[in-house]
Amino acid sequence: MNKQSVNVRFLPAVGVPGLAVVMLGLALTVTGCGVEASPEGRVESADVVAIPQRPVTALVDSCVLDSWHRATLPTPAARKVIGEIVMLCLVPRYDGSVGPSDPAGTSALAGLVTELHADGYQVKLGVAFNDESGQASDAGQTSALLLNPDWRTKVVTALTAAVGEAEGIDVDFESLQSSARSGVTSLVLSLAQALHAKGKKLAVYVPPSTTSPSDVAGGDAYDLAAFDGKVDRVRLTTLDYSDNTLPGPTTDPGWAVSAYKYARAYLPNTAMDVSYPLYGADFGPAGVRGTSWVEARGIADLAGVSSFDRGPTGAPHFNYSREDGPHEVWFDDATSTTQALAAWDYSTMPAGTGVFFWGFGAEDPTLWQELARRLP
Numbered sequence: 001m002n003k004q005s006v007n008v009r010f011l012p013a014v015g016v017p018g019l020a021v022v023m024l025g026l027a028l029t030v031t032g033c034g035v036e037a038s039p040e041g042r043v044e045s046a047d048v049v050a051i052p053q054r055p056v057t058a059l060v061d062s063c064v065l066d067s068w069h070r071a072t073l074p075t076p077a078a079r080k081v082i083g084e085i086v087m088l089c090l091v092p093r094y095d096g097s098v099g100p101s102d103p104a105g106t107s108a109l110a111g112l113v114t115e116l117h118a119d120g121y122q123v124k125l126g127v128a129f130n131d132e133s134g135q136a137s138d139a140g141q142t143s144a145l146l147l148n149p150d151w152r153t154k155v156v157t158a159l160t161a162a163v164g165e166a167e168g169i170d171v172d173f174e175s176l177q178s179s180a181r182s183g184v185t186s187l188v189l190s191l192a193q194a195l196h197a198k199g200k201k202l203a204v205y206v207p208p209s210t211t212s213p214s215d216v217a218g219g220d221a222y223d224l225a226a227f228d229g230k231v232d233r234v235r236l237t238t239l240d241y242s243d244n245t246l247p248g249p250t251t252d253p254g255w256a257v258s259a260y261k262y263a264r265a266y267l268p269n270t271a272m273d274v275s276y277p278l279y280g281a282d283f284g285p286a287g288v289r290g291t292s293w294v295e296a297r298g299i300a301d302l303a304g305v306s307s308f309d310r311g312p313t314g315a316p317h318f319n320y321s322r323e324d325g326p327h328e329v330w331f332d333d334a335t336s337t338t339q340a341l342a343a344w345d346y347s348t349m350p351a352g353t354g355v356f357f358w359g360f361g362a363e364d365p366t367l368w369q370e371l372a373r374r375l376p
Contacts, residue, residue, distance in 0.1 A: 050342070050374050050375070050376065051338060051341045051342050051371060051374040051375055052341070052342075052344065052345055052346055052351065053351070053375055053376050054341075054344075054351065054352075054353060054354055054355050055083055055084070055271075055273070055352070055353075055354035055355070056081055056082050056083055056084070056354065056355050056357065057082070057083070057084040057085070057086055057124075057235075057273065057354060057355070057356045057357065058082050058084075058085055058086070058357045058360035059085075059086045059088055059126065059356065059357065059358050059359065059360055060085060060086065060087050060088065060360050060361065061088050061358075061359065062087070062088070062089055063087060063089030063100065063105070063108070063109055063112075064108075064112070065112065065115075066361060068361050069360065069361055072368065073085075073116070073119050073121070074119055075368065076372070077368040077369045077371070077372035078368045078372075079119070079120055080372040080375060081368055081371045081372050081375065082121065082357075082368075083121065083122060084121060084122040084123070084124065084167075085116050085121045085122070085123050085124070085360075086123075086124045086125075086126045086170050087109070087112065087113075087123065087124075087125055087126060088126030088127075088128050088170070088172065089109070089125070089126065089128075090125055090126065090127040090128070090159070090162060090169075091127070091128065091130065092127060092129060092145075092155050092158075092159075094145070095154070096150070096151050096153075096154025096155050096157075096158065097154070097158055098127065098155065098158035098159055098162050106162075106164075109125070109164075110164050110165065113125075113164060113165050113166050114165065117165070122167045123166045123167055124166055124167055124168050124169065124170045124201070124203065125162065125163060125164075125166045125168075125169055125170070126169075126170040126171075126172060127159060127169060127170065127171050127172065128172045128174060129142050129172065129173050129174045130174055137174060137175070138175075139174075139175040139176055139177050139218060140177060142173065142174065142175065142176060142180070143176055143177040143179055143180035143183070143221070145183075146173075146176075146180045146183030146184055146186075146187060147179075147180060147182070147183040148183075149186070152183065152186055152187045152190065153190075155187065155191075156187065156190045156191045156194050157194075159191060159194075159195075160191070160194040160195060160198065160200075163195065163198070163200050166200075167200065167201055168195060168200045168201030168202055168203065168232065169191065169195060169200065169201075169202055169203075170202075170203040170204075170205065170235070171187075171188070171191070171202070171203070171204050171205065172205040172237075173205070173221075175217070175218055176218040176221040177218060177221065178214075178218065178219075178220040178221050179221075180221045181220065181221045181222070181223055184221050184222060184223070185223045185226045185227075188202070188204055188226075188227060188230070188231060189226070189227075189230055192230050192231050192232075201232040201233070202231045202232055202233075203231065203232060203233035203234070203235055203273075204222075204227060204231050204233075204234055204235070205234075205235045205236075205237050206219075206222045206224065206234055206235070206236060206237065206263065207219045207222070207236075207237055208236050208237060208238045208255070208256070208259035209222075209259065209262055209263070210255075210258045210259055210262045211262070224263055224266035224267055225266045225267075227267065227270065228266065228267045228268065228269050228270050229269040229270060231270060232270075232271065233270070233271045233272065233273060233354070234263065234267055234270055234271075234272050234273070235272070235273040235275060235354075235356050236256070236259050236260060236263060236272065236273065236274050236275060236356075237275050237358075238251050238255065238256040238259055238274050238275045238276070239251060239275050239277050239358060240277075240281075241255060242281070242283075242330070243288065244283050244287055244288050247281075247283035247317075247328040247330060248311060248317075248330060249311055249313045249315040249317075249330050249332075250277040250279065250280060250281055250315075250330065250331075250332070251275070251276060251277055251313070251340075252312075252313055253313060253340040253343050253344065256274045256275075256276075256344075257274075257344070257348055257349065259274070260272065260274055260349055260353065271352060271353075271354070272353055272354070273353065273354035273355065273356040274344070274349070274353065274354075274355060274356065275356045275357075275358050276337065276340065276341075276355055276356065276357055276358070277332070277357075277358050277359055278293075278332070278357050278358060278359040278360060278361075278362045278363040278367075279291065279292060279331075279358075279359040279362040280292070280293065280296050280315075280329060280330055280331025280332060280362075281329070281330055281331070282296075282299070282327055282328075282329045283327065283328045283329070283330070284324060284325065284326070284327040284328075285324050285325040285326075286324065290359075290362075291329065291331060291362075292331075292359075292361070292362035292363075293331055293332070293333060293362060293363055293364045293365070294362075294365075296329050296331040299320060299329060300318055300320075300329070303318070303320035305318045305320065310335075310336070311330070313336060313339075313340065314335060314336035314339040314340065315330055315331065315332050315336045316330075316331060316332075316333060316335075316336065317329060317330040317331070332363075332364070333364040333366075333367075334364045334366045334367045334370040334371075337363075337364070337367060337370075337371075338370055338371065338374060341355065341371070342374075
């Protein structure tokens with residue numbers, strides 16, 4: 001499997017769970033099914049041991065909360081499981097400014113931070129190195145900007161001002177060239193110093209390397225040892241494990257542990273998180289497309305799939321066909337997610353290691369209740 005080779009991270013358009021999925025009029029035919037799974041992904045008591053207590057962060061890939069977020073966040077189950085929300089919506093521009101910068105946008109974001117604080121959550125504002133349509137920036141362009149000291153200075157100033165009443169800033173560089181290493185280090189250390197002077201925190205997202213030189217594209221752009229003790233958290237992006245040449249799960253718990261152990265050797269004094277994707281993936285002739293739990297179940301219903309195989313990670317999957325050819329869908333549910341989190345016991349990863357849920361809103365709607373039931 002190709003680690004981190006395809007970016008299918010998903011911004012869900014989530015409504016009421018169970019709504020029918022419109023398939024653009026394409027006829028679906030089932031091409032395979034397997035062992036029967038629990039219809040709603042519920043975990044039976046004997047299936048999984050208790051889940052270790054860990055710091056939990058949920059990422060919203062947007063500047064706004066949708067109706068699902070607003071209905072879920074105030075619930076006792078979500079509050080028990082999740083301690084922090086990241087709103088991944090700040091965008092660095094070519095002129096060194098950071099968007100959104102219009103008065104209406106900044107006011108709305110400040111109000112959202114206040115709302116989340118009222119619900120009992122800490123809040124970080126995430127900055128993604130992409131354009132404001134959500135498209136990832138070209139690695140060469142981003143790397144060139146990071147190597148420009150004047151641009152770095154402007155971005156640090158803009159982000160330090162943008163943090164507002166949030167607890168800190170998260171930085172997701174997206175794709176990079178290895179040549180950007182010195183620029184990445186300079187920006188991270190300068191931003192950490194500026195934020196710490198205001199009593200704010202900095203988290204940096206790093207790819208899940210397991211070897212040196214890195215086995216992940218752009219992994220050598222990150223000098224982990226230089227970050228140690230200077231940033232507040234490092235979040236490993238253990239996402240997008242499979243690619244279109246070999247469809248499979250969006251993550252692998254064993255791979256995440258390997259990436260954690262590799263990074264920990266360089267970061268003995270820094271808090272770390274491992275990522276767990278809440279979205280799934282539809283592998284088809286045109287490539288890989290992100291999908292939510294609701295959509296995956298809707299496709300399965302329309303295709304007549306009533307039971308699912310479960311892969312080695314416990315993730316359910318099924319095949320279907322439509323006019324463009326065969327498709328294979330892999331997604332997580334409450335069963336596979338609790339199985340993975342239970343496997344990360346304290347002997348595998350210490351108690352301070354966090355879980356970073358990416359794609360909040362794309363999950364099995366029973367997930368937070370199930371996790372809350374299994375926590376101490």
